Amino acid sequence: MTDTTTRRYTRERDEEENEQSTEDETLVCPECGGKLASDSEHGETVCKECGLVVEEDEIDPGPEWRAFDSKEKDEKSRVGAPTTNMMHDKGLSTNIGWQDKDAYGNALSSRQREKMQRLRTWNERFRTRDSKERNLKQALGEIDRMASALGLPENVRETASVIYRRALEEDLLPGRSIEGVATASLYAAARKAGTPRSLDELTTVSRVEKDEIARTYRYVVRELNLEIKPADPESYVPRFVSDLDLSEEVERRARQLLQNAKQEGVHSGKSPVGLAAAAVYASSLLTNEKVTQSEVSEVANISEVTIRNRYHELLEAEESVPGL
Numbered sequence: 359m360t361d362t363t364t365r366r367y368t369r370e371r372d373e374e375e376n377e378q379s380t381e382d383e384t385l386v387c388p389e390c391g392g393k394l395a396s397d398s399e400h401g402e403t404v405c406k407e408c409g410l411v412v413e414e415d416e417i418d419p420g421p422e423w424r425a426f427d428s429k430e431k432d433e434k435s436r437v438g439a440p441t442t443n444m445m446h447d448k449g450l451s452t453n454i455g456w457q458d459k460d461a462y463g464n465a466l467s468s469r470q471r472e473k474m475q476r477l478r479t480w481n482e483r484f485r486t487r488d489s490k491e492r493n494l495k496q497a498l499g500e501i502d503r504m505a506s507a508l509g510l511p512e513n514v515r516e517t518a519s520v521i522y523r524r525a526l527e528e529d530l531l532p533g534r535s536i537e538g539v540a541t542a543s544l545y546a547a548a549r550k551a552g553t554p555r556s557l558d559e560l561t562t563v564s565r566v567e568k569d570e571i572a573r574t575y576r577y578v579v580r581e582l583n584l585e586i587k588p589a590d591p592e593s594y595v596p597r598f599v600s601d602l603d604l605s606e607e608v609e610r611r612a613r614q615l616l617q618n619a620k621q622e623g624v625h626s627g628k629s630p631v632g633l634a635a636a637a638v639y640a641s642s643l644l645t646n647e648k649v650t651q652s653e654v655s656e657v658a659n660i661s662e663v664t665i666r667n668r669y670h671e672l673l674e675a676e677e678s679v680p681g682l
Contacts, residue, residue: 454478589630593630
């Protein structure tokens, strides 16, 4: 070993020893030698023994915002979006924005715009590398579009995405359209979440016919062993009441009519949408907030004949319940 190398080695060792001794000194109180504690609330380092404030006005490395629950924390966090089943790659890939502007809001030159367009093209190609990913991307886009049109919440979209992914993994798509399985998945997810939509409503926003939706839905439920209870007519009532701009009293009375009908067995074999619409119509008359059968029919997307038939059955069931 040369003299130069020896001197360098000795100097580095001395520097490490000095740094270590400095760190050891900062861990004890300079007055009494007691242990130090960090007070994050006041931004100070104090001695546990004598209370001497060794450091003050410390820098807080945490966020500048406060959160009082986990949901608020997720909303305020700026470290990136959480993973989601609503995107084919679960949101883990890079997405290049379509605006031709830089970080300062200045417009890009023509050469830079061409470059960014090429990058977008290749980025899209890499994001969907095989037919399965392209299939999933198209289907999840359809689910999001239909759910937005029907006003379904995010948890229903997540569930529908999971159901479609399972159908794709179980190889249930051959012989069936992507749109049909996507619509069936959304229909099943809405029923599982207790926010059902009728097949007629799904048909208005879907690109496939009602019969295909029903057929695909039965197939997917059977093959995936999904446990979906029959739709409860009461779950449709709040939406119908809201769309017709009626009071809470109408909603409460409609629920009571449906509960009495269930007690008398009137609901068996009947369309839950038709029962809910008839209950809302009957309760509006009973509470003197009259609406026409035509208005209820338009909101519920069923015929006026169905409303009239179910309306009479609900009132008869109401009269049959003892104690009323």
